[in-house]
Amino acid sequence: MVEYPFLLDEFTLLLKKNGLKFTRQREAILKALYEHDGHFSPEEIHRFVSEANDDLNIGIATIYRTLTLLEDAGLAESISFGKDGKKYEIGLKKHHDHLICTACGTIVEFSDDVIEARQEAIAEKYHFQMTDHTMKIVGLCADCQTKH
Amino acid sequence: MVEYPFLLDEFTLLLKKNGLKFTRQREAILKALYEHDGHFSPEEIHRFVSEANDDLNIGIATIYRTLTLLEDAGLAESISFGKDGKKYEIGLKKHHDHLICTACGTIVEFSDDVIEARQEAIAEKYHFQMTDHTMKIVGLCADCQTKH
DNA sequence: CTTGATGCAAAATATTTGCATGCTC
């Protein structure tokens, strides 16, 4: 959907704008998020980054710090459900929402224009200046319904 | 919206159905959720229950266990956003969604039939058997927009 | 009485922070 170079550009721009530094660690984390499609915990992301960069000894604290940074900037999004903690995914995709299976944990993404439009209308109605929105539908996926 | 006795009925029924026991602690937690309108962390709920029941020395573990129980049963719902952890509120209200202000943390509830209907259609399209759904719109509330 | 529930404290997780040192800019 979005090309990596573009994402990287956004990122460097953002850093510059805030007087922050571009580091190998930050790049590696952004890239890991870009290359893995799905939703991951900070630990998982840590693993990805470590595996992809033998030479780079990255600390978990940096993962947390960077994820927060990316989320605030809108380059990453977090979602959480049930017992599982927060999971992150890359931002800047076409906006989409999630279907989550309570049995197997599968997350399906979807996008719906009617809902998108409606959300804007609602934000306006309540005088909110909307910066983001998310929707989750939870239930049983087709597979898990069968297994019962 | 929903009367407490009704809620309590649902609860006892649920417990019975699963061979679980009705205890003072569980009642107290349900009631605390019912009496406090809003979204609270397990700690906060623990405080509520403790303050309302001097004689009842309730442990935080029981709060966690009961909240999980209530959430699984649909009698409570959790929502999480940004740095804050999971927050719970009573379920069985008319279904509603949330507007969350990123600056002051205010949570406004709203309900929209168009969206409700659309969610059902989407669940069906993906062959999900929907058990719940949530929507969050995050942004700046009217107040916080002014303060800038 | 039988079995699940509770409180407590310990254990397991998850997340944040302080600080010396290393790297961008």
Add this chain to the structure above:
DNA sequence: GAGCATGCAAATATTTTGCATCAAG
């Protein structure tokens, strides 16, 4: 060079668990 970023480890915070005891059914 100046100042932010990093890794590490310690400090916190958050949740979960084991277990002896209690209490609901």
